[in-house]
Amino acid sequence: MLPMMVLGGLVLGWPAYWNGYPLVFGDTGNYIGQIKLRFIGWTAPPFYSAFLSATDFGLSLWGPMLAQALLAAAVVVVALDQAGLRRWWGMLGTFLALAACTSLPWLASQMTADFFTGIAVLALALLAFGTLAPWHRWVLLPVALLAILAHQSHVPLALGMVVAAGAIGWAQSGRRAALAILRRAAPVPLLALLLAFAVNAVGLGIPAISPYGNIILAARMLADGTAMDYLDKACPAEHYRVCDHLAELPPGGTILLWDRPALWDAIGGHRAWNAEAGHIVHGTIAHDPLGVLGALATNGVEQFAALRTGESIKPWAKEDGPRPLIARFFPGELDAFDRSRQQHGLLLADVGPFERWHVPIAWAGIAGLLACLLAWRRDPVVAGLCALVLLAAVGNAVLTGGLSEVQNRYAARLAWVLVFTPCLVVAWRLPLRDGLGLAAAR
Structure with a gap:
């Protein structure tokens, strides 16, 4: 299996080869710098930064890119092997299909923690409902x-998946089945929760999964208008710092955090405004709970439908992108970074033809999950796997678009799992001939 993992990893890295350098994102510099400069970013935990530092060997971002592609290939190989799909050409065909028809290679080639969302969901779904050999585990x-530690949204997503998996098992076969699922799936998310709390408590003095999550929530509520309604009534009595700047707040998600530096400085930055943001969040919920729930649902639905692949592969300006960190820690690669297709704006055009079928294929995957769930509703493994992946997609939409900001990258990071899972189920459960190298077990 190891040769197939290596081959699959090489296949999945093709966008980086075409680009001439690993793809970057606006937060790539933050991820590079946290461990190397010994700080914890207020919007991102340090675990993905630790992964980059452990795999770049102080030499190159090609190391983390290849490591990501290999990890993705390893999880895909485990999924195929546990389903009995072990022929080399079947695995190669799977990797080629994933490389051409889904967002996975674009994620694997980019230095962003969003890559790990699909890995976390598929790995947890297999732990909960897969028929796994010891080496798979x-x-x-x-x-x-x-994968769960890489992004702060992954911890609540994983914990929600564990609860959902237990509920599915209970509904299917009773308490004993639910407990067995929890024994298999719960330890890793719980360990991730403890590690996240411990690191934030020691590093920031804030024992929480998302230490500055109040700021993101407050910005979301301001954009939705629910917090603005609350502040119109509360400001005369509460005297929040932001009250003097309500007229300056632009519409649209969390834009005030990134595109209004003067406003951000006026309210004190993330450390000073975090407590106030928490009061605004609690006050807004108490003032208009139905409005908050309605906005959450609307934003979550919009996020679920946002599936474009190419949103985050635009050129990143030299002053606010990862270039300064690449120049500092990988100076020998700076020329390759500057000459890359992404930095010249060419990659957006390159992804266009792929994106035109990525989106309908992702929707076909969602339809396929529903069809598999209906067709094999009495099969606890298939029904559990498909239901859990679908619920993870809903949870991902609520945790990102619903609580932060609707962005295409949040849906695209999970879209490939929505396609891969029903294809895996069909190949696994349909009674095809052994000569095709497919499992015939029901």
Whole structure:
């Protein structure tokens, strides 16, 4: 299986080869710098930064890119192997299909923690409902832990998946089945929760999964208008710092955090405004709970439908992108970075033809999950796997677009799992001939 993992990893890295350098994102510089400069970013935990530092060997961002592609290939190989799909050409065909028809290679080629969302969901779904050999678990357990820790939205997503998996097992076969699922799936998310709390408590003095999550929530509520309604009534009595700047607040998600530096300085930055943001969040919920729930639902639905692949592969300006960190820590690669297709704006055009079928294929995957769930509703493994992946997609939409900001990258990061899972189920459960290299077990 190891040769297929390596081959699959090489296949999945093709956008980076075409680009001439690993793809970057606006936060790539933050991810590079946290461990190397010894700080914890207020919008991102340090675990993905630790992954980059452990795999770049102080030499190159090609190391983390290849590591990501190999990890993705390893999880795919485990999924195929546990389903009995072990022929080399079947696995190669799967990797080629994923490389051409889904967002996975674009995620694997980019230095962003969003890559790990699909890995976390698929690994946890397999741990909960897969028919796994011991070596499968030895691969999935550490990969799942890393994937859950990589992004602060992954911890609540993983915990929600565990609860959902237990509920599915209970509904299918009773309490004993639910407990068995929890024994398999719960330890990794719980360990991730403890690690996240411990790191934030020691590093920032704030024992929480998302230490500055109040700021993101307050910005979301301001954009939705629910917090503005609350502040119109509360400001005369509460005297919040932001009250003097309500006329300056632009519409649209969390834009005030990134595009209004003067406003951000006036309200004190993230450290000073975090407590006030928490009061605004609680006050807004108490003032208009139905409005908050309605906005959450609307934003979550919009996020679920946002599936474009190419949103985050635009050129990143030299002053606010990762270039200064690349120049500092990988100076020998700066010329390759500057000459890359992404930095010249060419990659957006390159992804266009792929995106035109990525989106309908992703929707076909969602339809396929529903069809598999209906067709094999009495099969606890298939029904559990499909239901859990669908619920994870809903949870991902609520945790990102619903609570932060609707962005295409938040849906695209999970879209490939929505396609891969029903295809895996069909190949696994349909009674095809052994000569095709497919499992015939029901």
